[in-house]
Amino acid sequence: MKKSKDKSLIRVFMVVMLFVFILLFVYSSLNLKNIDYGYKMHELILREKELKEEVDKLKAQKASLLNLKRVEEIVKKRLNYQYPRSDQFIKVFENK
């Protein structure tokens, strides 16, 4: 009688322990996942920041390349273009 009572107690104890273990396992794995997401989030934030900085640098570079003084120099020196003389520009209006 006493032995069977002990056995059932042990079984209850085992079930409780198993439940506690599963609970702990789920809790810790969720926590670990959370931390993992934290790492990923930070990586993405850093990447976003880097990309934004890259965009700004490219914007600045583009604007520097489009510097009108530079463009004029290229057009004049490399392409040998010249401004039209005053008598070379004629605006002709079409008849309506």
Add this chain to the structure above:
Amino acid sequence: MIKINKKERNRAFILFIVFSIWVLFIVYKLVKIQVFDYTKYISKVKSQCNRIFSLHPKRGTIYDCNGDVLAISIKTKSAFLSNKDKKESMKIYRLLSKKISLTNGERKNIKKRINKDRKFIWIKRKLEDREYKKLKKIKNDLSSKSTLGFVDEYKRIYPQKTLAAHALGGVGVDEQGLCGIEYSVDSLIRGKGGKVKVLIDARGKIFEIEYLKQPVAGKDIFLSIDSSVQFFVEKELKRTVEKFRAKRGSVIVMNSRDSSILAMASYPFYDPSRIKYTSQRVLKNAAVSFLYDPGSTFKIVLASSALENGVCYPQQVFNCYNGIFHIKNRTIYDVHPYDKLTFEKIIINSSNIGAARIGLRLGKEKYYRTLKSFGFGSKTGINLPAEEYGILNSLKRWSNISVAFLSFGYEIAVTPIQMVRAFNVIASGGYLIKPNILKGVDRIVLPEVRKVKILSSSTRHIMTSIMIEVVNTGTGKQAKIEGIDIAGKTGTAKKLKNGRYEDCYVSSFGGFFPAQDPRITMFIVIDEPKGKYYGGEVAAPLFKRITKRLLIYLNIFPELDKRNEIRI
């Protein structure tokens, strides 16, 4: 049943005691750590894995009216020395100094700070990319890596270099606006810093982020300036100032309809990224802060006032006393003597005596009221710092002959921005409109500025026809372009130096076109040109050259019914 003897029982008892002491010790330690020393250990843990960082806001970008970048901030690195050992720091500094460009003053300063045993020493702020790469390589080769460090900082870039420098202004080393639009909209464009708390692991990797204060990025600013217009205005201005070896020059190009500034140039130019090496004289934006006596360009204000008040009318004849007119104990001269001139011819030929006579007929009260309504003696309110008020004496301080001298632009000091606004009153159909350079903030277009009608349509029409004649047959002939009506007025004024008018001049020209339906109002000032000095010879040709380019660039041409061909 197992029998336990006394010896074994004693052993078990001792073991129990030892075990109990061990357990009690652990419990004691746990309670001590968890309860009594809780705050001490929690702060230790926090200091090891919690970090709070300040987040620097990015300064907003400045664009022109076409969306081209005029100023932008990009992230760079700044290098510093953590001076723990003087000898070691000096050794590292010598190694670094060969790899980066530093001025002699900066080198001296760094050495001085190392010798004074300062713990934190800036080596160079806002390094170039290639400089950072070189220094990073040096840091990796160092035995004590912590001596040399880097921090992230923003650096202001002006990709168009000197273009629109005076309008843009510049920023200091901490990205604070120092002058120009950078200064006047600093609170908008600067943004607000934030704070972030992060949790880091044993390897120093961040795994949790909490914003204590969200950073607010600076707003982007859109200016009314057009880079292309600004470019050729600056080019032509430089050519004129250099040709006449003038002290300085300024050109303002304005949209006649809404008074928005398309170009604002002041020569000598400067590079906004080298603002700390630029003298105060060069930094001064002549367009808003150069005070001068306007001379004959001011006659358009006088004529407008006389017509508006009904004291003069077209074709009215005035005696011009053959070039010499005595008033009280002063004498007024004309460059070319005239016997009699009509009201229009006085403006067209720019007769000082004729203007004085109109002024005397008008009377000081009426003239003063007009000057106030044109906004002289007060700031225009343009969004640029260091704007001068100009000098307009109160009516009480006017002498009996003040009105005569004020009629041809003396005894008053104005700025080029005030003059362009005055010319634009006629161009815009009689409205006084506040000049504006700020078009929008963060893609939100700012509302149109308020217009105040100060001249009637008839006055405006008469004034326009007089100003067209100034360019066609009068003193402004060198601004004439075949096929397009330009309304303008020349000005040549002596400069007041040490209380006396000396033989150095300010040449100016103001005008608008196409005269019948104005799109552009422009004002030019050339300070102390050498050789030629008349406004019609110095400023008018510059007006013509800029106008030619504007006509093509903005595709401004009059209606077909008048002409079928324009030669520019």
